[in-house]
Amino acid sequence: MNKTFTIFGGNSNTALTAELCDHLGISQGRARAERFSDGEIFVEIGENVRGVNCFIMQSTCSPPNRNLMELLIMIDALKRASAGSIVALMPYFGYARQDRKVKPRTPISAKLVADLLTAAGADRVLAVDLHAGQIQGFFNIPFDHLVATPVFRDLLKLEGLRGQEVVVVSPDAGGVERARLYSKLLDCPLAIIDKRRDGPNVSQVMHLIGDVAGKRAILVDDIIDTAGTLCNAAEAVLKAGATEVYAVATHGVFSGPAMERINKSVIKRIWVTNSCPQEDRLARCDRLTVVSLGPLLAEAVKRIHHGDSISSLFY
Template identity: 75%
Template sequence: MNRLISIFGGNASPALTEEICKYVGVPQGTARVSRFSDGEIFVEIGENVRGVNCFIVQSTCSPPNDNLMEMLIMIDALKRASAGAIVAIIPYFGYARQDRKVKPRTPITAKLVADLLTAAGATRVLSVDLHAGQIQGFFDIPFDHLYATPILREAFQREGLVGDGTVVVSPDAGGTERARAYSKFLHCPLAIIDKRRDAPGVSQVHHLIGDVEGRRAILIDDMIDTAGTLCNAAKAVMEHGASEVFAGATHGVLSGPAIERINESVLSRVWVSNTIPQHDKVSRCAKLEVLSTANLVGEAIKRIHHGDSISSLFD
């Protein structure tokens, strides 16, 4: 199979790429990514990829502009080397929060990123837990949208967070559908927090809809950025009588004061996946646990390569 498939990793996701290659059973593709003295990115593919299905694993996390540009250049290099298919695997899709015009004279940057990937030569894109599902419609090439739900559910079950003694809480109205899916599987009730955002990164809890008294609460979100929303929600849930509060999110952006806020919060544990490398954050936060998406993404890669359905991965 090594002659038919090659998996390349960008600088943003080295550990995840290594795990994925191990699951798929192929060595990591050879590519050299370097920079000129002025910061320009240079990519050289170190193997023959003519007619080969190539997969590039690169989260567009911090620094998003560098990681995005690196991926675009790598796609162009593979296209000019006559690769068969070029699949952009973007575990964390940066700029996903800019999926619509929030006020006049503002961009829709998620659409711009979609156009850039397509123009560079990507033939397919795969991502995990988009911030806004409609971003799939920005692409004129096939897009596979995976969910980290099974990975987080296993963590909740190991912790015994199932049944009527548990309540799943959405930290805002926009995440209700996501939280409802978890509550259905865990056979527990659902609660929703009415959040008002006064400015980017600043939010306040106004109301809690649902009963959390005496229950262990799980806050569910797609990402944790500065952790302001998460910690405010956890505090509100405890004030309404919850016995303990946990949190689970696919993408641990954890920027700015996030780690300090989590350490000082009432949260007992926070689960995130490795779609974004956490580096030293786990050592700085005893409450943080990182779950691997390598098998999920690796299975999707195998099925895409062999032309098999990946619909069962959406369960």
């Protein structure tokens, strides 16, 4: 019997793609993505996909430009092979931090990526914890925005990080909504750090709003990139009287000096998802724990394929 849906994987999330297929009980779609000697990307679909609902797993993490281009070419290849539908599964949506003009004569690159995905032929996009939820409005095709909260919620409770002796801390004003959700689910108070950003990957803690004295603090963020914001926030929280500092982030980008900073920081433990590959980072940081998005994404894929609601997965 012919397949009715299949999962294809780009080169950025090979382990997560394999796990997703295991959860769904299907074999991964055959596709070959290679580069010519000059760096051009070539994709060949190795099976019949006519009328098949195709899901492509590809985070646009480092190197973002190569992974994005590979995704676009794979979408185009499937479209020209008469796929029934094409859904881009992007656990980490690169360029999401460029969602507005921060200075005159600067781009809105997140909108450009949305246009590229649509022009390439994607029928639907799914991402986890966008840096700004409003990015969904850049798309004229259906967009499913999942959150990683269900993935972390039970884990944090098992670690005993709940109740009034714990405080959830947002490392900046933009993450307050996310931190408030964790605060509600863990039944604990909320604090906010007011920071000033002087340039890309450069931030300075200005004020701490809320009481953290005598509490175990959980810093909650969507992305850890160079870890400057996170480590500065952890120092500020500890100086304000917190007994321990933990961190939870959906996307562990960990670029530049990130791992070195984390190893020298006061943070006791960090949890991230596998939206970006973490195998090499685990060997370099014993404070890092990776939680899988596989079960969440597998359930989303099943519901999208069968036309069922996925709203219950949001929280």
